[in-house]
Amino acid sequence: MQMLDNHVVLVTGGGSGLGLGLARHFIGEGAQVAVMEISADKLADLKAEFGDDVLLVQGDVTRTEDLLACRQAVLDRFGRIDALVGAHGIFDGNIPLRDVPLDRVESLFDEVFHVDTLGYILAAKVFVDDLEKTGGAIVLTSSTAAYAADGGGLFYTAAKGAVRSVVNQLAFEFAPRVRVNGVAPSGIANSQLRGPRALGLENNKQSDIPKEDFESQFLTLALLPTLPTPEEYAPLYAYLASRANTTMTGQTIVADQGVFNRAVISNGAADRVGK
Numbered sequence: 001m002q003m004l005d006n007h008v009v010l011v012t013g014g015g016s017g018l019g020l021g022l023a024r025h026f027i028g029e030g031a032q033v034a035v036m037e038i039s040a041d042k043l044a045d046l047k048a049e050f051g052d053d054v055l056l057v058q059g060d061v062t063r064t065e066d067l068l069a070c071r072q073a074v075l076d077r078f079g080r081i082d083a084l085v086g087a088h089g090i091f092d093g094n095i096p097l098r099d100v101p102l103d104r105v106e107s108l109f110d111e112v113f114h115v116d117t118l119g120y121i122l123a124a125k126v127f128v129d130d131l132e133k134t135g136g137a138i139v140l141t142s143s144t145a146a147y148a149a150d151g152g153g154l155f156y157t158a159a160k161g162a163v164r165s166v167v168n169q170l171a172f173e174f175a176p177r178v179r180v181n182g183v184a185p186s187g188i189a190n191s192q193l194r195g196p197r198a199l200g201l202e203n204n205k206q207s208d209i210p211k212e213d214f215e216s217q218f219l220t221l222a223l224l225p226t227l228p229t230p231e232e233y234a235p236l237y238a239y240l241a242s243r244a245n246t247t248m249t250g251q252t253i254v255a256d257q258g259v260f261n262r263a264v265i266s267n268g269a270a271d272r273v274g275k
């Protein structure tokens with residue numbers, strides 16, 4: 001018996017990075033998987049990897065009509081849904097508010113919050129009645145940026161903080177039939193997370209901004225000094241998406257490699273780097 005036997009799971013943003021790793025892991029755990037993804041190029045790669053085993057739906061999570069079409073495709077193919085796993089997202093470019101041109105603040109806010117917060121809210125709204133029927137689960141992706149400064153700029157940090165609150169409120173509203181939890185990853189190896197169009201950074205990756213500084217700082221602070229792959233986060237998501245989870249709702253698991261439990265007096269993790 002595998003964790004996700006007899007589970008139909010939709011992953012939003014499953015085209016690369018975290019979501020792709022989740023899709024692969026969920027299949028390995030016995031799930032029937034659907035992926036909703038905005039990028040046609042990434043979907044073509046998924047088609048090459050998964051063939052017809054995974055239901056692939058092109059769509060934008062900020063568009064209600066796309067989510068409704070995705071819902072219809074999931075129900076047409078599988079007749080049910082047991083878990084909605086949100087893994088889509090964009091970055092804000094990590095620009096300090098002081099340096100964001102005043103005439104871009106509103107468009108930057110709208111873009112980042114539409115994808116990173118509203119996309120999760122709309123998806124939950126569109127699928128809640130179907131998840132009620134199966135006693136299903138919602139798992140959303142926050143970030144350690146929601147818990148401490150400097151995990152991104154203001155807009156990403158605030159949007160990921162909002163996801164924590166969305167988890168709290170939806171768990172309350174959807175109980176007892178639908179469990180709602182979150183995961184707050186720290187860094188993710190192989191991420192393609194792109195920057196915002198509002199700042200002309202849509203072709204930049206978060207991992208480009210400044211990669212060496214981030215990695216050395218992260219690995220120095222982390223008690224577990226490796227940058228996890230999507231597949232390493234996947235078992236947490238699989239558990240929260242599954243019916244095995246009968247004890248948690250309204251929680252966001254901080255998967256931080258021990259960064260927040262860092263040394264205060266000694267060199268702590270810095271001494272461990274290289275061991």
Ligand SMILES: NC(=O)c1ccc[n+]([C@@H]2O[C@H](COP(=O)([O-])OP(=O)(O)OC[C@H]3O[C@@H](n4cnc5c(N)ncnc54)[C@H](O)[C@@H]3O)[C@@H](O)[C@H]2O)c1
Pocket residue numbers: 012013014015016017018019036037038039042059060061062087088089090115119141142143144184185186187188190191192193194206
């Ligand atoms: N990369 C990190 O270090 C990190 C850390 C903590 C949390 N996260 C979060 O993890 C999640 C996955 O990010 P990732 O690092 O794997 O990045 P990624 O870019 O590799 O994956 C995100 C996917 O979402 C898709 N997407 C973007 N906008 C969309 C939209 N409007 N509709 C549908 N799909 C859309 C992208 O095309 C991409 O395939 C995001 O929510 C991100 O904020 C990332």
